[in-house]
Amino acid sequence: MKLMIEVRGLAKSFTLHNQGGAVIEVMRGAELAVRPGECVALVGASGAGKSTLMRMIWGNYLAAAGEIRVGDTDVARAAPRDILALRRETLGYVSQFLRVVPRVPTLDVVAEPLLALGVEDDAARDRAADLLARLNLPERLWSLSPTTFSGGEQQRVNIARGFAREYPALLLDEPTASLDAANRAVVLDLIEEAKARGAAILGIFHDADARAQVCDREIDVTAFAPRAA
């Protein structure tokens, strides 16, 4: 089957211009591939480069060398416009942080990926409402901005937004981190459903049981550390 996410020979370094031009090499020769319907976990100790790798695939970290194919786009070389199109149509991301315009109601925050694609307002909000209900976010909160919510509530808003659209590829950064058992189970179900419809998923899960339940394989990013090469 065709690969959905494919990383080849990926390297990353940071140049700190205001700290004497120090160059910090953080990754070299990273390789991975995710097929449709597969969930792959990135593992390795804190600081090993899991989030760095994820951010390079999302496109907010620049690659120093190598290729990052998501669908038909090479994120390492694509113009901003092509990465924007990729994020709109193909690649979803559930990050650990919720960044939203302060005043916007939760329902609209979740519906936004659909609205950006031109889905009708009502259809987009219905889908958002379904997900928020499934994730047990009390309906009285839907009309409020999530900026004042608790960590667990914000995370569920982030997850609902990431799953609002049926992306063919999905990046998940600690999707179960601050959730109770019931909501954790809902998120794992959402992941299983996404796999079943053919989504390629790459995730970071510190929760080993969750990882064992939904992930097909693990990739240890420690192997991509420059000193190991």
Added chain:
Amino acid sequence: MTEQARIRATGPRAQDRPLLQVRGLAKTYGARIGCADVSFDLWPGEVMGIVGESGSGKSTLLNCLAGHLAPDRGEVIFDTRADGPRDTVTMPEPERRMLSRTDWAFVHQNPRDGLRMGVSAGGNVGERLMAVGARHYGDIRATALDWLDRVEIDGGRIDDRPSAFSGGMQQRLQIARNLVTGPRLVFMDEPTGGLDVSVQARLLDLLRGLVRRMGLSAIVVTHDLAVVRLLADRLMVMKSGHVVEQGLTDQVLDDPQHGYTQLLVSSVLQA
């Protein structure tokens, strides 16, 4: 209908040509550089942010792009409705003025620069309609009312002068006045500057909604990195008249490559 089919049926149409192409734009004030060697493409539906500190040349650039200042060199090619791509720098003045009344809009930092303070709110919105040929009083008033509603100004205030409005309301009125003619490109100079944080958020939400619904492209000059993160798809960083870095907004903010951008990002309390 499947989700994909619905998206194809209703989604933004793929555009195959930039709305604005800027090539080698430069402006000097005597020996001092205003902006130099600026080139970029802006595509339909894209919002580009321009950041930099005071004196970095971002306002000079915006004014050259919008035809308020004549650049010394370079091209500003706009994809006009009637004749396709045209260089607006060499275009005859009347044509450029027509563009700025129809397909272009300019939102000033200070609403007083973009509004007529002695004319009612409805008049401010209606005036731009009349400038493009609207004559029917009832239609003009109805459109003005509709736009006041869209920018969340109570219709009961239509006959009040902007001098009786708060700063945030004045800014929203300026936006209504600018967008009523259905422009395709909006230039904004610090649109949320000078407003309270809560009012800023409301305005950002409004701008994002309008950009999405009307398929607008916009160029937004600001020094506020939090504003560009939420509003702009792409970002250009200026220093001493030069573009030192440009790219996807979150890439430039999260992984800045140029020393100046790194300094800018690390100096912010929370972007």
